[in-house]
Amino acid sequence: MSEIQNVTVLGAGVLGSQIVMQAAYAGKNVVAYDIKQEFLDKLPARWEWMRGHYAKDLSAFTAEKFDDAVGRITTSTDIAEAVGDADVVIEAVPENLDLKKEVWGNVGKAVKDSAILLTNSSSLRPSDFADATGRADRFLALHFANMVWRSNTGEVMATPKTDPAVFDRTVEFAREINLQPFPVHKETPGYLLNSLLIPWLDAAGDLYANEVANPHVIDEDWKVSTGAPKGPFETYDIVGFNVAVNIGRNRPDATESQKKFNNLLQERGIDQGKAGLGDGCGFYEYDGNGRIVRPNPDWIIYED
Structure with missing residues (x-):
């Protein structure tokens, strides 16, 4: 039996809740932590939403x-x-450097010395907040993709201070929770997946912010032209608007069109409770099985 049996996940949002279930389904005992009970009270509904996807996938x-x-x-x-x-x-937790430092400072005061400390940060460098843990040698990144039971990648990325033995043990832990591990040997913001994904999503967001075409038209052009199964706006729905907005807010080099698109995600999506597939509505409306019903009219610019 593995010596790793008890897992704690900090943040019970869209991806955090998926990580909780991923570890629990693999046989681990899992504590889901969040700052407010109202966030945790939403988890039973999330489990039932995931149950349908697990059964299908x-x-x-x-x-x-x-x-x-x-x-x-x-x-x-x-x-x-x-x-x-x-x-x-x-x-x-959200992509905010000060918040991550605060959270890891609190963890470092309470966690046992043998624990492995992992961040799922999407775009920040783990080394920028490793020292906040008080045990940087046991700290590194394990990055999950959304819909983790199906897109079960685990990007394992060390900082310059990570103990190599802890890195190797994290690769094994990823396998234990049914991930396919991908070792990343040089620290880079965005790992492998997001280094490729974010510029693609940015390009789609720029097209929309500049009112070039409707989201579903952009998606369809991409899919027909490349043979890809999903377009960028379908992918935004899977990632979730909250993740996209948190990344966008912490980018000092954001262009004006990126800022505009970020604000639209907040106003038309998050503020309306329509922040992607997890809400049943984002750029598209979805049925109970997560299948697209139609493009969301709120995002239509042109009657094509």
Whole structure:
């Protein structure tokens, strides 16, 4: 049996909740932490949403196994309590450097010396806040993709201060929770996936912000031209507007069109409770099985 049995996930949002279930479904005991009980109260509905996707996407799915996973999940709004017994801590809080430093400072005071400390940061360099943990040798990145049970990548990226043995153990931990690990040997913001993905999404956002075409038209052109299964705006829905906005707000080099698009994601999406696939509506409206019903009229510029 693995010596890693207790996992704590900091942040119970769209991706954080998926990480919780990914670890619990793999047999780990998981504590889901968030700052407010109201965020944690949303998790049972998230489990039922995921249940349908697990049943559809995983050939070995059983309802009993999923129920057992739910039974291994507990919740907490007390960070010291949440991490006290953790063998691994995974942070999935918003992309804000000061916030991450604050959270990891609190974790470092309460976590046991043997714990592995992992950030799921999408675009910040882990070394920029590694020292906040007080144990930078045990700190590194494990980056998850959205819809993690299906897109089960685990990018493992060390900082210059990470103990190589901890890096190797994290690669093994990724396998234990049913990820395919991808070692990243030189620290870079965005890892492998987001270094490729973000410029592509930026280009789509620029097209929309400059009123060049409707989102579904841009998506369809991309898919027909390249044979890709999804276009950039479908991908925005999968990633979730909250993640995109948090990344955008922390980019000092953002262009005017990127700022405009970021504001539109906030105003038309997040503020309306329509922030992507997790809400059942983003650039597209979705049915209960996550299938596109139609483009969301709120984002239509032209009647094509």
